Amino acid sequence: MQTGKASQPLIAIVTGASRGLGQALASILLGCDFIVVCAQRTPSKLAHRHVNARDAYLDLGDLQIIEQFSQRMRDELPYVDVLINNAAICPEDSGMQDGPPPWREVLNVNFFSQVEVTEGLMPLLESSPRHPRVINISSGDGELVFFSPEVQDLLRKVPKRRSVSHLRSVVSELLSESLERDQLSDQEHVYHVQPAYRLSKAALNAYTRTAAKRARICNSNVCFLSVCPGDIDTEMGDPHAVQVAPEEAAREMGYLLKVAQVCDTDKFLRHGQHLAW
Ligand SMILES: NC(=O)c1ccc[n+]([C@@H]2O[C@H](COP(=O)([O-])OP(=O)(O)OC[C@H]3O[C@@H](n4cnc5c(N)ncnc54)[C@H](OP(=O)(O)O)[C@@H]3O)[C@@H](O)[C@H]2O)c1
Numbered sequence: 001m002q003t004g005k006a007s008q009p010l011i012a013i014v015t016g017a018s019r020g021l022g023q024a025l026a027s028i029l030l031g032c033d034f035i036v037v038c039a040q041r042t043p044s045k046l047a048h049r050h051v052n053a054r055d056a057y058l059d060l061g062d063l064q065i066i067e068q069f070s071q072r073m074r075d076e077l078p079y080v081d082v083l084i085n086n087a088a089i090c091p092e093d094s095g096m097q098d099g100p101p102p103w104r105e106v107l108n109v110n111f112f113s114q115v116e117v118t119e120g121l122m123p124l125l126e127s128s129p130r131h132p133r134v135i136n137i138s139s140g141d142g143e144l145v146f147f148s149p150e151v152q153d154l155l156r157k158v159p160k161r162r163s164v165s166h167l168r169s170v171v172s173e174l175l176s177e178s179l180e181r182d183q184l185s186d187q188e189h190v191y192h193v194q195p196a197y198r199l200s201k202a203a204l205n206a207y208t209r210t211a212a213k214r215a216r217i218c219n220s221n222v223c224f225l226s227v228c229p230g231d232i233d234t235e236m237g238d239p240h241a242v243q244v245a246p247e248e249a250a251r252e253m254g255y256l257l258k259v260a261q262v263c264d265t266d267k268f269l270r271h272g273q274h275l276a277w
Contacts, residue, residue: 001037001054001056001072001076001077008129009033009034009035010029010032010033010034010035010081010082010130010259011034011035011037011077011078011079011080011081011082011128012026012029012034012035012036012037012080012081012082012083012084012257013036013037013039013056013073013080013082013083013084013121014026014029014036014037014038014039014084014086015039015040015058015060015084015085015086015087015114015117016039016040016086016087016088017036017038017039017040017044017046017086018038018040018041018042018043018044019042019044019234019235020232020234020235020236020246021086021137021229021232021234021246021249021250022038022040022084022086022087023044023045023046023246024245024246024247024249024250024251025084025086025250025253026038026044026046026053027046027247027250028250028251028253028254028257029082029257030046030050030052030053032254032257033052034052034081034082034257035052035054036050036052036053036054037054037056037073037077038053038054038055038056039056039057039058039069039087039117040055040056040057040058040087041057041058041059043055056069056072056073057069058087058117060087060108060109060113060114060117061105061108061109061113063113063116066113066116066117066120067116067120069117069120070116070117070120070121071120073120073121073124074120074121074123074124077124078124078127079124079125079127079128079129079132080121080124080125080127080128080132081128081130081132081133081259082132082133082135082257082259083117083118083121083125083133083134083135084135084137085114085117085118085134085135085136085137085204086137087109088109088110088137088197088200088236089105089106089109089110089236090106090194090197090236091105091106091196092106092193092194092195092196092197101194101195101196102196103175103196103199104175105196106196106197106199106200107171107175107196107199107200107203109200110197110200110201110203110204111171111200111203111204111207112168112171114136114204114207115164115167115168115207118134118207118211119164122222125222126220126221126222128221128222128259130259130260131221131223131259131260131261131262131263132221132222132223132259133222133223133224133225133256133259133263133265134208134211134222134223134224134225135225135227135253135256136204136205136207136208136224136225136226136227137227137229138201138204138205138208138226138227138228138268139197139201139228140228140270140275141192141194141197141198141201142198142199142200142201142202142203142204142205142226143202143275143276143277144156144202144276144277145276146190146191146192146198146202147189147190147191147198147199147202148188148189148190148191150189151174151189151190151199151202154170154174155170155202155203155205155206156277158170158206158209158210159206159209159210159212159213160213161210162210162213162214162217163210163214164207164210164211164214166210167203167206167207167210171203171206174199204226205226205268205277207224208224208225208226208266208268209224209266209277211224212224212265212266213266215265216265216266223262223263223264223265224265224266225256225263225264225265225267225268225269226267226268226269227253227256227268227269227270228268228269228270228275229249229250229252229253229270230244230249230270230271231243231244232244232245232246232249233245233246234246252271252272255272
C-alpha cells in the first residue's frame with residue numbers, strides 16, 4: 001500500500017466506509033488531505049474515485065480476518081493519525097426479531113472486534129508524528145442510565161483498573177450470564193428496546209474510558225473518544241427520528257479530525273457536548 005509522496009502524510013483508517021456515516025467520514029478526511037484506508041467488507045466507491053483512498057478488506061465478524069488486517073496495516077503503514085471505529089450492526093432494528101436478543105453477534109461486531117482492531121493498530125497510533133486519536137462511534141443508546149444499577153456499577157468500575165483484558169472478561173461474563181441464564185433481559189437489566197445494541201455501545205464506551213486511562217498512565221499521547229453522531233438517515237437510522245444526512249453528521253464531527261491540535265480524551269460527545277457515560 002503506497003502512502004503517497006509527502007514525507008509525513010496524514011493517515012486515517014475508517015471502518016465500515018462502504019456506506020452511511022463511515023463513507024461520509026472517509027470523504028471528509030479525503031477532503032482534508034488524509035490518505036484514508038477504507039476498512040470494509042463491501043468495496044467502497046471511494047477507492048475508485050479518489051487517489052488517496054485505499055480499500056482494505058475487514059470483516060468484524062471474523063477474528064482471523066481482523067488479525068490479518070492489523071498485520072497488513074502494521075506491515076504497510078508507517079503510522080496512523082486517526083482511527084475511526086465506525087462499523088456496527090443493529091439487527092434488533094428491524095422489529096422482526098423473534099426469540100432472545102442476538103447478544104453474541106452484536107457484542108462480537110460492535111465491541112470485541114472493535115477492541116481487537118484498535119489494540120492491533122496501537123503501535124501505529126503511537127508512532128504518529130501528530131496528536132493521534134481513536135474515535136469510537138457510539139450512541140446515546142449506550143448511556144448507562146438505560147441499565148440496571150448492577151450493570152452500571154460493573155461498567156463504571158472497569159475503567160479504573162485500566163486493563164483492557166479485564167474489560168474483555170467482564171463483558172464476556174456478562175454475555176455468558178445473559179446467554180446461559182437469561183438474566184440479562186430487557187426488563188431486568190436493560191430498560192429499553194434493542195438491548196444487545198445498547199449493551200454493545202455501553203461496553204465500547206467502557207473501552208474508550210479504559211484505554212484513555214491506560215494511555216494517561218503509560219504516557220502515551222493517543223486520545224480516545226466516544227462520539228454519538230445523532231440520528232442519521234442511513235440504513236441503520238431510525239426513520240421515525242428527525243435525521244440529518246450522513247454528510248452533515250460527518251461535517252459536524254470535522255473538528256475532531258484536526259490532528260495538529262491536542263484532542264480531548266476520555267469523553268463521550270454528541271454535537272460537541274459532553275454526554276453522561
Ligand atoms: N444512523 C444513526 O441514526 C446512528 C445513530 C447513532 C449511532 N450510529 C452509529 O453510527 C455508526 C455508523 O452507522 P450507520 O448509520 O452509517 O450504519 P449503516 O449505514 O448500517 O452502515 C454500517 C456500516 O458498518 C459496516 N459493517 C456492518 N457489519 C460489519 C462487519 N461484520 N464487518 C465490517 N463492516 C461491517 C457496514 O458494511 P457493509 O456495507 O459491508 O454491510 C456499513 O459500512 C455505527 O457505529 C452506528 O452504531 C448511527
